[in-house]
Amino acid sequence: MRSYIKVLTMCFLGLILFVPSALADNSVKRVGGDNRYDTAIQLSKQIYSTASTAVVVGGSAYPDAISAVPLAYQKNAPLLYTNTKKLSGETKNRLKELHTKNVIIVGGTPAVSENVANQIKNLGISVKRIGGSSRYETAAKVAKEMKSTSKAIILNGFVYADAPAIVTYAARNGYPILFTRESSLKSATAEAIKSNGIKSTIVVGGTASINNTVYNKLPSPTRISGSNRYELAANIVQKLNLPTSNVHVGNGWLYHDSIAGAYLAARNNQSLILTNGKNLSVGARKIIGSKNISKFTVVGKEGAIKDKVANQLKNPVVGETIFIDPGHGDQDSGAIGNGLLEKEVNLDIAKRVNTKLDASGALPVMSRSNDTFYSLQERVNKAASAQADLFISIHANANDSSSPNGSETYYDATYQATNSKRLAEQIQPKLATNLGTRDRGVKTAAFYVIKYSKMPSVLVETAFITNASDASKLKQAVYKDKAAQAIHDGTVSYYR
Template identity: 40%
Template sequence: MVKKLFFLLCMFIFIGLAYDVHAQTINERIAGKDRFEVAVNISKKGWTDGSDVVILANYNAFADALSASTLAYKYNAPILLTHGDRLTDSTREEIRRLMPREVIVIGGYATISSDVINQLKQIGVSTVRRIDGKDRYEVAYNIANELPASQTVIIAYGLAFADALTIAPYAAQNAYPILLSNKDNISNGVLRYISENNVNQIIIIGGEGSISKKIENELQENRSVTRISGADRYEVSVNIAKQLMGSNRKFFVASGLTFADALTGSILAAKENAPILLTRPNVLPSSIQSFIHQNSASQFVILGGNASVQQNIFDKMFGPLAGIKIVVDPGHGKRDTGAIGNGLLEKEVVLDIGNRLKTKLNRAGAIVIMTREDDSYPTLSERVEIAHKNGADAFVSIHLNSNEKSSPNGTETYWNSRYASEESKRLAEEIQKRLVKNLGTKDRGIKQGNFYVIKYTKIPSVLVEVAFISNPEDAKKMATSTYREKAAQAIFEGILQFYKSE
């Protein structure tokens, strides 16, 4: 009884840790101490009652396994990983738990040796079958032939894993084979399959750097060919989700740099009708951020441990400013010093505040675009152009005020009524009141102003005059990192409140 209670308690703690309810988002991570264990934990989650079939792939050789997800889906089988010459303890235990009738081994003896087959037999697997081929293209062709004949096929680049794995959930659900090709010449596997099955519809995954235009043109004769591409593997994964997988609320997220988690997770994603998005381990690509923002995605399953997808990626997804693009514009730069006073150069102080603001916005999930990050000088029209070109959501210009006399002091924030006037005014209000409070400066209020950068940006935009560089008390504050940090914090909180009450 005590043992049972302890078990229940452990389960409770496990679930408690795995689910992080953040507003309306559910955030789950399937981790493990290595990729073998990640695969095992995926299997445990998706196949609680065992499985008739298990697919086994080499943990280190993605080439053969790229098309295996479609097969796994057909047999409702988890994909587990092995060394070339031996099963890990975790994989062996999981196969024991699943009690499969059959294990399908992907790849030749060089990829998975007969020692592994013997170990499978030793734990009671009665049938071990191998799907092999003289190269990855033929393996993919052979896997395709295990699926029902299909007049639609997917063609992905065979020399990198990303595209083939991100299309896997979609391919699997529709029983479309994933065939592989190199960049410039259609592989034999593709040619054979499309002629043997009268293929009339082809989906090419990846840009022309992966599968060339020449191949696309050749395939186009008598067939409809669609290409889903993107600037990089991350954007390809976004475009697959957008263009093929409809309106999902649930997404799987895997590292775009290692294949194992995406491979073993792809089948669970397919079962749950969820696309796989790829990310860098420590930076969420902006294409993914914008997508998440636009979709108000509500549920994420992260594949792999912290080394594969770092915790800050979660913060990015669920941060209060997730996906919002903000332009931070530290005024002046280079030969344009801005105002000078009390030993300070305006261009230096506002750059420091701007960079601090950037850090805070980033942590909250915003996509920050700096008009300058060093002592350079973009022109005023270039600064406006940066905002428009990037499709930014808001623009914040940072300046220090100055007067011939030393007595004028305090903080003021400008907005302009030409574009997004109501929002600009509200943003100015939110920032102004926090700056005054944080800095203890005189409140000069918000004002309408005709400064170029706020007049011509078509999005909510403000120009902040943090304090007077020409006033000794104000300048004394602006000389310290403590007050620059306070200023950045105030602007940050103002932006945060602006979006909260939107």
């Protein structure tokens, strides 16, 4: 009984210790290996302990890998990479470990040599090669190998960046991927469309990838494009309404990883988005914000996608559009005192908040980023058209007397009263602590920008410009940075 109570107590303590942080941050899991071969293997381990059939492609043969994914999915086979001339050691071991009986090589001998095929055969595995004399022919042959369907995905055979996100969808739906050139439909592709009875196509990429002449030659085409690889991937998820409960995140420049990751995403019935390896892409941020995605599988180790990006994904502010409004500007200087102009102090702090929120993965938008005047209504309109999730107006306080001092944060109860109050309560104590100012607390007032903004909104009065002690802090970069940090931290904890 005693030990039972002890266990219970420990469980309870465990809950107290672990639940808050577990609930607070987004969930991020990393799956990757030491190189492209190992990464494909580590991804395969998420799904397979054994596999009677495996698909093997050349580690640099991106078009072959792209067209192989829907076939691998249909065959319930892991997708593995090899060196061209020699079977990669890790892949060899993995084939043994999987007790694989049949290997399908996708690609011609320039991508996977006969020597590799023979090395696989020497493991007692039967080998079938699906390969043509070009990427177009290989893709056409893969399509022929798949179950019949009336829809196909069309990609530019050289623009690998267009592929990863759609590959997942193609695999899930059994659609083959066929390649074309930017301005001419290849005969192998045209024949494949005919012989497979393809009645409709999804064209992926803008007109720079596949122009309208090619587009108009395709059966019932619909196009999905984006202003860059990241936005294209996000648009694919958005337009095709792909599942987002555990989004896989690949490096948009490491095709071997992101294509293998796209296959894992398909097997998990999830979608894949793309990022820059060093900083979370804006395209990724937008879809994360609009779909409220909070669970991620990062494809690749630190060498492929930096911890900074993983931490951005973890941060609950990721993808949130935060409108930052430095009060006043130009002819409207705001409060004046102790050699300070309020408009300048506000802008300095706001820029720091902008930088910090951007580094945390949010999508900050500023009402002004220089000494410009906008009316209060213009500021409200800007936040509305940015579809901002939060509105934060930054000011400094003033009084006829030089004695009032301290920091305070306002909200208005017209719209989003509860959330506005909660945001104010997160920011205010951190502000007073960081600045070492008197904590004047959270207050309500019908200031125009927070009264008429429909999203949760607050107005921060950092400190009194008219008080000598407060003003001396507002003059110093180190304190302006501390104020910005408090606003940033309060915003992040609002989302926790």
